Amino acid sequence: MDRVKIDAFLDRFIEFAAGATTIGLLAVADRSGLSRHLGEVGGGTVQDLAEGAGLQSRYVQEILSGLAAAGVVEYDPGTQRFELPPEHALLTSDESSPYFMGGFLDVLPAFLGQIDGVARATVHGGGVVFEDFGEAAVRGISRAQTPSQRTFLLSRWLPAIPGVIPRLESGIRVADVGCGSGTVAILLAEAFPESWVLGYDVSSEAIATATERSTTVPNVEFENRGIEDLPLDPPFELITTFDVIHDLTDPLGGMKRVRDALAEGGQYLMMEPNASSNLEDNLSPRGAMLYGTSTLHCLTQSLAGGGVGLGAAWGRQRAEEMAAEAGFGSFEPLDEISNRFSAFYLLTR
């Protein structure tokens, strides 16, 4: 046995545990209002921050100590003040920032809460159904996606699709499939009043939220309907899916249905996790996070429905192969708008 290797792995293990407990502390800070308050005032002593946020000082002290040790906040032993750098506040406290990571603080605990079910499925087969992840998962997915969708959908993502903006302005039929709580469909409908936007999702909870959020927008409609039942007539000129295909029980069938529901020359914008289809290209912390969230959520809920279990890291090469198999005429990675989390692909019928 190599003692050095044991010690090095022990250090790595401490990093894993610290990552998990820091996510836990950040989730407590998020839900209790501590993160929001820190974002507003920038910093203070335990007493200042506990009083300002209306929280129990002993908890605030322990949470801030952990967050200081993790490098989330900075601690000055002279003044005993904790400061949240404004750059960090973008991720922890500013719900409107495209960098905001608060959604992860809902989804990761919800995913970890299903470890027993995933372990059972690992032994016996099957999986954990989407509904078992609960309300926190639906809320977290929306909080994770909404800030970047609000910031970039109209300003960067749509302009990357050739010719689509004038067509949206003159009025076309659009569908956002697996629309979740409806941010993309509502943004599109508000920006393009001549177009008719349909949002579809199998989650009745998501559709109820989307419908409630859109009462003042006349040209958007939400329906509790799966991708496999996407209406074919009249056809859509533009279809979008944001982080949906890899979750499906039948991803290829879903892609074929999107193709069939598109008008001739219609465009399909697919956003999926940014990964390679080859494991050896994904051996990084981001890859670890992707395979982890996939196992604890994406994969298991697909397998729970008797699906193929594509997994979140199905990657660009597989996406291109499946686009051809689904009958799309072209597949183009939109690298100029892809980021470290998400890849965008433009498929044309």
Ligand SMILES: C[S@@+](CC[C@H](N)C(=O)[O-])C[C@H]1O[C@@H](n2cnc3c(N)ncnc32)[C@H](O)[C@@H]1O
């Ligand atoms: C990761 S969430 C993304 C939600 C939304 N697109 C967003 O960006 O916030 C995946 C969504 O796909 C939906 N979904 C899963 N299977 C589906 C199916 N067969 N048809 C339509 N939607 C489905 C889920 O209910 C969930 O809302």
